[in-house]
Amino acid sequence: MMKLSTWVSIILIVSLYKPQISTGVSVSEFPKQFLEFAKKDEIFNWMVGIRRKIHENPELGYEEIETSKLIRQELDILGVSYEYPIAVTGVVGFIGSGEPPFVALRADMDALPMQEMVEWEHTSKVPGKMHACGHDGHVTMLLGAARILKTHSHLLKGTVVLVFQPAEEGGGGAKVVVDSGSLKNVKAIFGLHVAPEKPLGQAFSRSGTILAASGFFEAVITGKGGHAAIPQRSIDPILAASNVVVSLQHLVSREADPLDSQVVTVGMFHGGGAFNVIPDSVTIGGTFRAFSKESFMKLKQRIEEVIVGQATVNRCNATVEFSTKAKPFFPATINHESLHKFFQDVAANVLGVNNVKEMPPLMGAEDFSFYQEVIPGYFYFIGMNNGKNENIPLLHSPYFQLNEDVLPYGAAMQASLAATYLSQSQHLDRRDEL
Template sequence: MFSFKWCHLLIIFHVLVATPMSSLTNSSDQLSTKFLDIAKKPEVFDWMVKIRRKIHENPELGYEEFETSKLIRVELDKLGIPYKHPVAVTGVVGFIGTGSSPFVAIRADMDALPIQERVEWEHKSKVPGKMHACGHDAHVAMLLGAAKILKQHENEIQGTIVLVFQPAEEGGGGAKKIVDSGALKNVTAIFGLHVVPEIPVGEVASRSGPLMAGSGVFEAIISGKGGHAAIPQLSIDPVLVASHVIISLQDLVSREADPLEPQVVTVSKFQGGGAFNVIPDYVTIGGTFRAFSREGLKHLKQRIEQVIIDQAAVQRCNASVNFHDEDKPLYPPTINNGDLHKLFVDVAGNLLGMDKVSADNPPVMAAEDFAFYQVVIPGYFFRLGVEYDSSEPPQSLHTPYLKINEDALPYGAALHASLATTYLIKYQQDVAKVVGEYHDKL
């Protein structure tokens, strides 16, 4: 049963007593089945493609999505959809429906990555060193596509659908800022998706429970005493000490973690020195740590700091550790709500066919700041196939060679719209059931 607040009962009771449950169920199926057909029509599909390409040509990094945000607001204005802006610096939160309870949210992230695009095509990034290498340009286009479809059927929406255009997913914790802003205070569920180039167009994948790991970053400065490489006894070599630290950090997973609980500690940054015959005064190391539980993340964070500082001290060096909590907050694990998983399987199976729905997709150690929503709201996150060419090896996300099959855009838009509308109907069915049980007890 979907969660709800008792204060919502009075708001929607008058709708329930006048509407048979069979009518609610039928309206859900009817809306869902026609959304994909609408999304594939040229006036919607071509419009989404145009938006996606314009955003792709003009990528903006986290909290710098000013032009992307402006484009979104212009399109929402044309559609007659009210919105709040700015939310979380550049974010936009729109509203479709009655303006009253229940509220459900659908989300797209807007930010690009500091990557130089290597794909040669007409709509290649025009900004040197920046690229939509994670598909967020497609995410925005699909959410706007869903908004266009939903606006056309606004009189059939039984509640309010909240459109969340979020900044800074790539390490900046934009979702946390959206939550902290209070923009979602009445929302009882939220859905999000991510494009995946390894999955064919028209197919989706997800699972109930843990889907993606939580993550954090660390950076440490290990200070010794520099000197000539030919007389190391007069120096305290921070390079050697950092090497010991890196080996010791790997023991946190191999010797301290439960073998049945996946964890990762990766040192991906090692900087220091510059000359072949000079021992530097200090070196900098940094990396990421990941786990599928918040407790596991906290333990890793604590032990990483202890290991670095104490290991350095044993070998006569000083060390300081920075977890960049202010600009790169600790991401919780992405854990899908079980009831929303059932709804997702029903909706996706109805739209695409059950053979196109992978309902037990293996979890991955990548992180996603959608998890910040799931900490405070029941949430569901799924993967959408955007395979470009099945005859070629797929280029993964976060690479300069990423290509997205734009034929996938209608599927994302239709799923967004269908999940939101179906949730509102199912929510009211659950409330009606509780009202009936309460009435029977009286």
């Protein structure tokens, strides 16, 4: 039997061991090389061109036909193999040995049903559709990461899986990708999102819950229509719906723990078409958010009870529908605890230790959470504010503008996370054998 002192010595040697890649460059050094590569004029201009093509031709969820075609053309040029279609319009590419371990990088492809109000040379050519959430940039950065990784494929100690995913904006495309089985061998997955208000070249994230669970609801409140001058002969659904909206706001202010962040917002109210007519029905709709599954499900229950109850008080009937297959509930986005220190170390090597920041959780939602339910996953934000504009349009604004200077940072970050993860996975396997 080996002495305790011998075991201690072995553990100390292993813990101090820093894995080296085959070229003799340390794992902590090649992320810097990746960023330098991504900043080269040739690579940067190539990414800018791709991003502008996507931005000019925005496509909604599960309609990303031309976006998918462009992605496949670029992967063909790079010599990257892929599977298509995945989740209707999605593409899943592969770089590396084709053998385990497998690590995934994800980018969402869809645009929003909004009219772009930004006047520039590459504005949206499709009326009523716009890349107002930076997904054109996300796709471009993942293609940039693919070019970095393909160029440096001799560094890869396994396989990088590139997930170009449709329908993040409410369509739950991530769940369809998961259900396709395309990621069954993946050990970890990383995703990013641009942050317009954060400084350029800085990364922001946290361990644990970073984004909320999200759901939608729609209710039809039915009364009895009639002449607005004779309200006693009608049953007014507008009054009932108004009381419903006010009562729903009490769910958070009066029923939720103040330390347990929750949101209920009514964003849609449709009823009537004339100033002197009480309509037969009113339709309202909205969203609800919470950080815990328990709070989320409690909100869902109480939303239905309040809508039906308030409608009854006002002599109306109400039917309530929640998220459907087309718009599923999104779970909370919860970063895997074991990946947090890994992310911080890699981001520090790419961006500098002072440019890696902790952030509080946000009430926004992301379907990246569907990956995290089955694979250890990590989601982070990358800043793109160059400080030239004090009033920066935020995400989902018709005036949103993506600062293209962020593209090399996102591409290098994604490539570095994947390559470093594969290298360290091999090292961890050797340590387990000891």
